[in-house]
Amino acid sequence: MALAGGPGPHRGKPRWDPSGGGALSVFLAFRLAWRQLRHEKSRLAAAISGVVFACLLIFMQLGFMTALFESAVQIQKSLNADLFLMHSTTEALWRSTPFPRARLAQALALPEVERVAPIYVQNVVWRNPETSLKRTLLLFGVDPTSGVVGFPGLTADGLAAITKPDVILFDARAKPEFGAVPSWLAVGPVVSELGNRRAEVAGLFEIGATFGSEGNALTSEANFWRFVPNHSPAQVNVGAIVLRAGADAAAAQAALRRILPDDVMVLTKPGLIAFEKNYWANTAPVGFIFGLGVVIGLIVGCVIVYQILFSDISRHIGEYATLKAMGYTNGYLVRVVMGEALILAVLGYIPGWILGLGLYELASAQIFIPLTMTVEKSIGVFALIFGMCVISGLLAIRKLKDANPADMF
Amino acid sequence: MDAVRISGLTHRFGDGETAKPVLHGLDLGVAAGEVVLLTGPSGSGKTTLLTLIGGLRAVQEGSCVVLGTELAGADEATRVAVRRRVGFIFQHHNLLGFLTARQNVAMALEVDARLSEAARLMRADAMLDAVGIGEKARAYPATLSGGQRQRVAIARALANEPGLILADEPTAALDARTGHETMELLQRLAKEQRRTVFIVTHDPRIHDIADRIIAMEDGHIIEGAHA
Incomplete structure (x- = not known):
């Protein structure tokens, strides 16, 4: 076969x-x-x-x-400065320990430092004007002319508006429980309570909920102290330091560490981001x-x-x-x-x-x-x-x- | 050359004092092209002898030369090489349930990677034709009758052109008529292709297909040891 x-x-x-x-x-x-x-x-x-x-x-x-x-460091990523001061016991931005504002003045002694700007941060209760529900958001107080806060969606008009008393900018991507602020704002003024004080929303920016906060708001330093009366103006949460063009951030960081007392830490911008990430990865067991x-x-x-x-x-x-x-x-x-x-x-x-x-x-x-x-x-x-x-x-x-x-x- | 040449083959199960001897110094020769039947009562050692010849068990004592390879003292690789030159037919066909008939036959050829896929399938189809169930080539074993399955098993055992075919009670799962038909088919193909066949069986109805019948009892060959 x-x-x-x-x-x-x-x-x-x-x-x-x-x-x-x-x-x-x-x-x-x-x-x-x-x-x-x-x-x-x-x-x-x-x-x-x-x-x-x-x-x-x-x-x-x-x-x-x-x-x-990523969400935990959105705010840090949008800060426009080269070096940052924080109290040495601070673990994360949303629960930062304030440090004496004088440290920023001391930092100005370094020739590479062009200018400094304090950033105030505090958890404050916001009342939803529709439901009267109270929720905590993270309020930032900065000098709107300093340019260190570069939150996405900020406008020049908005930054100009917060110099007026009791005016804030609101996080358009905050959780809906805070109220539909963006759509209300499109048809008229939005007024509610922030830290038991009347507050008017004059504009928006876009950060969104992070694991540290469900929403954010931004106002001027003067307004911040009114919304948070027990926060002394002499106590700063984050110090933003802008260096002269061409200055070496790492060298300036080392120099500042030498001249500043050790109640503050000096971080570069990548260092600030890494610091916050490290908190969520390790200190918070998340x-x-x-x-x-x-x-x-x-x-x-x-x-x-x-x-x-x-x-x-x-x-x-x-x-x-x-x-x-x-x-x-x-x-x-x-x-x-x-x-x-x-x-x-x-x-x-x-x-x-x-x-x-x-x-x-x-x-x-x-x-x-x-x-x-x-x-x-x-x-x-x-x-x-x-x-x-x-x-x-x-x-x-x-x-x-x-x-x-x-x-x- | 003899296909199988056995001398002084002794085998025990277990160790030491509890060891149970099953084969006692067997001498046996099977010539190439011969069809040999091995009969005997249960427990006489027939199946043990078959597994030793097939390289499925290590030889303990004596000599067992299969297709020119000494299996006494052989390592696993040598025994695997011998198995590839032997075609097995099992009591319960042992086809792979998830393969079609032709794929089952082709499995015997896949051991040899030199053949192309087309050549394997062609030879598988030719083998299925030769055993008379070419039209069932694409059927799964579950859809075949007992006799058809055993035919596929025969095709698989013959596909690789083995020097020796070993069959263990190949008719046990079949009715008398089918059993006899299948064994006649095996004998005819073996004779056509000049294959050596070694069948272990209880079944007296298939004695007529054998060139020689060897009888075993209690681990001894009592009849037909040499041609």
Whole structure:
């Protein structure tokens, strides 16, 4: 018959180990893995949803974590100065300890310093004029002509308006519980109470809720002291220092550290941002909590994938033993199981990414914390999911030892 | 050259004082192209002998040369290499449930990565034609009858042009007529392709397909050791 011709693979010892390695062998093992997975659609769906779940959990945790860090430093990023003074016991801007205003005057002694500007910061209660509900926002007091506050959306008209008594600028992206200030402002003046004092909103800027505050407001120094009467003008929360053009920030920072008492710390702008991020990551256990969430997501995913792979091997143990009897090596079967794990990783990640994107949009729209899908995050989560499936596969392949071809008879 | 040459083959299960001997110094030769039946009551050591010849178990004592390879003292890699030159037919067909008939047969050829995918499938289809179920090539085992499954298993065992075919109770799961038909088919193909076949069976109804019948009892060969 026709089969008698052709090179007989049985003639002589194999000169290579076909199931021992090589791209083709890996491809064949992965193809077998895929055929095995696809044969039982409901089990495959269950396995994929396990990976999708882990994927979503991790995306949400990482999304909130990065949003936390980004939103926490929005204000710092929009300050226009080269160096900043804060009290040495200050942990974060929203709960900063004031320091003597005299430190700013001392800083002027340094020839590189062009000018200084104090920034006053205090949590103040705002009354929603519609519902009379009282909520705390973060009020900033600055000299509007100093130019150190560069909040997005600030206008020259707005900055001019806050020099008038009891006039403030309001955060257009504050939580809705503060009232629909932007839309009211479009039709007429908005008047309410800030710190038990009548306040008129004359304009807007855009910062939005951060993890430290639900909304923000900006006014002049003189108004700040009226809204916060117990805040002494001699006590400053943040000191902004603008250097002369061409001055070296790091050198000026070192010089200021030498001439200023150690009740204040001197930070560059990147240093100020890093300082605030570090507070949320480490001092406030928020960063740890989100990190823990990621780990839990990975463990849950690991357990699900391991269970699926382990029971798959158990149910196919006779088939695997048959393959061994046919001359397939243990290494080939390991590649089949790892192939299943990696296929599950990819098939779970794709819908996981899409659903993650949807949840990010939903979160941004509903809770006003912008969650962004970045390339770094996408790759990072894929790496985590991939690693998770590899670990599950490595745990499951121990079960392959039970596939003993001698037991097939 | 003999396909199988065994001398002084002894095998025990367990260690030390509790060790249970199952084979006692067997001597046996199977010539190339021969169809041999191994019969005997349960526990006589037939299946153990089959797994030793197939390289599925390590040889403990004595000599066992299969297709020119000495299996006594052979490492796992050598035994894997021998298995690739042996076709197995199991009692319960042992087809891969998630593969179609032709994919199951092609699995015997995938061990040999030198063949192209097209060549593998072509040979698989030709083998299924040869066992008379070419039209079931794309069916999954679950949709086939017992006899059809065993035919696929025969096609798979023959696909890789093995020097030796080992079958363990191949008719146990089949009714008398189907069992006999399948074994006749195996014998005819083996003779056409000049393959050596070694069948372990209880089934007296298939004795007529054998060139020689070897009888075992309590780990001894009592009849038919040499051609």
